[in-house]
Amino acid sequence: MNALSPGGRIGILGGGQLGRMLALAAAPLGYSCHIFGPEAAPPAGRVADRVTIADYHDEAALAAFADDIHVVTLEFENVPADCLEFLAERRPVRPSAPALATAQDRLVEKDFAASIGAATAPYRAVASLAELESVMAHIGPRAVLKTRRLGYDGKGQIIMDRSTGLNEAWQALKGAPSILEGFVPFDLEVSVVVARGLDGAIRAYPPIANRHKNHILDTSTVPAGLNPVQTNRAMTIAADLAAALDYVGVLAVELFVLGDNLLVNEFAPRVHNSGHWTIEGAVTSQFEQHIRAICGLPLGGVDLLGRVEMTNLIGDDVERLPALLVEPGAHVHLYGKSEVRPGRKMGHVTRVFPGLETS
Ligand code: AMP
Secondary structure, three states, X not given: OOOOOOOOEEEEEOOOHHHHHHHHXXXXXXXXXXXXXXXXXXXXXXXOOEEEEOOOOOHHHHHHHHHHOOEEEEOOOOOOHHHHHHHXXXXXXXXXXXXXXXXXXXXXXXXXXXXXXXXXXXEEEEOOHHHHHHHHHHHOOOEEEEEOOOOOOOOOEEEEOOOOOHHHHHHHOOOOOEEEEEOOOOOEEEEEEEEEOOOOOEXXXXXXXXXXXXXXXXXXXXXXXXXXXHHHHHHHHHHHHHHHOOOOEEEEEEEEEEOOEEEEEEEEOOOOHHHOOHHHHXXXXXXXXXXXXXXXXXXXXXXXXXXXXEEEEEHHHHHHHHHHHOOOOEEEEEOOOOOOOOOOEEEEEEEEEOOOOOO
């Protein structure tokens, strides 16, 4: 296996908090980072060696970026396909462009999960209002309409029931190609953060229980409180997806738990908010694990160091900072965003309760 030697430089597409935590994890392994993205003053830029602020279609900037780095990764999955192809001709892109393309489109993603035998909510593609009407008749009345591309944190999706006007729903999503999914009355939402190395080795962290507020992740808790059958199913699905995608790096698989059935909701081809607890709560953080994978190093251990809870600091939650700083054992992470906005992820706090039952 061709490992990147210490001193090598990693290119990261996207400059948000995930890129910031990746750059912080790359440093102890001897690597430096170059952040590339269109946004001014990226949070990751403050902790990286180099920053290029340019559009993902700017070929001159991309060529200079490629010349400066040894391997490309990303913290933002909606990087345009032509940007990835351009870079892939010059440097290894990990995870690969085809793996990213699969995760960028909810229909392709669900088809892929189904193709490896993973269960999902019932779903159908919807490309017109007429199609929405006929698909609702099969999948509704309780359903979720989601745009195929670019949705996150509940954006680009509408929960449907008998009272929802189909025309209004279709207009609200601006007639974008979509999928309609049956509404899953889940017991719990979990995610599995799994890593696959350049040599094909796979390590999955234990399942994480996730609770949302206003469609945004609020807390992640580990252990998730699943029974052994559920735990085993969740981890097997995540490992199977990583292998089938020929994936390199960290992949986050979101699942609905419905009794002993585990349904794949979606997967994110990157480090994930629900895995932030691994910084203090696991032997190896998801960020270090991702850097290890894309640089061709052996993967690190994934054991828990206790019972762990991660809480996001969203918008005004950062005002809790003084209290958090005096709380023994509260690990505070701020993302260096100057402007506080409602719904904006400003940071997170992790609490590890060592010595407690961890399974
Ligand atoms: P997503 O963007 O697909 O992760 O969806 C955001 C959130 O909406 C999920 O975390 C669930 O809480 C909820 N949700 C999405 N799809 C469904 C579904 N088919 N049934 C029930 N809840 C859903």
